[in-house]
Amino acid sequence: MKASKKKTKKLERGGWKIGTVQDLLGLTDEEAAYLELKLALSRALRQRRQKHKVTQVQLAKKIGSSQSRVAKMEAGDPSVSIDLLIRSLIALGATPEAVARSIRSAK
Amino acid sequence: MKASKKKTKKLERGGWKIGTVQDLLGLTDEEAAYLELKLALSRALRQRRQKHKVTQVQLAKKIGSSQSRVAKMEAGDPSVSIDLLIRSLIALGATPEAVARSIRSAK
C-alpha cells in the first residue's frame, strides 16, 4: 500500500487512464478497489464544487484547509485520505446518500 | 471536529442511540452526517466479519493490524478513520458497490 502509490501517480501523468486504474503491474484487487473508490470520490468532489460555482480557495476556507490540498484531493494525490474527501463532500452539502451514489458510480 | 468526539462516545455508552446520533448538544449537521456515515461503516464491518465467520484476531492479521484496533473500528471509536474502515471492508471482500450500499443504509 506504499509501493504502489507511486505507480498510480506515474500512470496518470501522461494521460493514461486505461478504463479502470488496474495496471498490469502490481496492484492487487484490493488495492485496485481502494483506488477506484478514492478516484470516484475525487471526481465527485470536483463535480460538486464546480456545480456550486465555488473555487478551490473558497472550498479550502470552508473546510479549514488550503487551496493546494483541495487541488491534491481532486487530483487523487496519494497524500490525501478518503476521510478528507468525504468531509469535503459533506461540506459541499452532500448527504451520506449522495456520497454513496458517488462511490457507486466508480469504475 | 475534535471537541465533539467525546460527546458521542459518552452518549453511546449507557446505550443511548436515540434514532440517529444527532445529539441535542453541539453537533452541526455536517458533523452528524460524517458520524452517521462512519457508524454505518462500523456496523457493516461487524456484520460482514461475522457473516464470514472470522474473529477480530483473524481479520486484524489479514489487514496487518491488531485485535484492539478491529474492536475499536466496530465500536466506532473516534481514533478510527473512515479510511481504515473502508480498507477493512475491502479486505473482507466488499466491492466499492457494496461499500456504497453500506453507507446508503445509514441512519
Place this chain on the structure above:
DNA sequence: TGACAATATGTCGCTGGCGACATATACTGG
C-alpha cells in the same frame, strides 16, 4: 462453576496525512 476463546478498553511511540507556504503553470478577458 472454571477454563478458554473472543471482544473491549487503555496507553504509548512512531509516522502518514495534515495545513501552510512558496512557486509554477494554465486559463480568461482587455
Place this chain on the structure above:
DNA sequence: CCAGTATATGTCGCCAGCGACATATTGTCA
C-alpha cells in the same frame, strides 16, 4: 500581448491515527 484569477506541484513541521502491547470484560461450553 499582459494582468489577474484559478489551479497545480513541491516541501516542511506537526499531530491525529496507527500498530502493538497489556489488561479487563464478556461469552460459552463441559
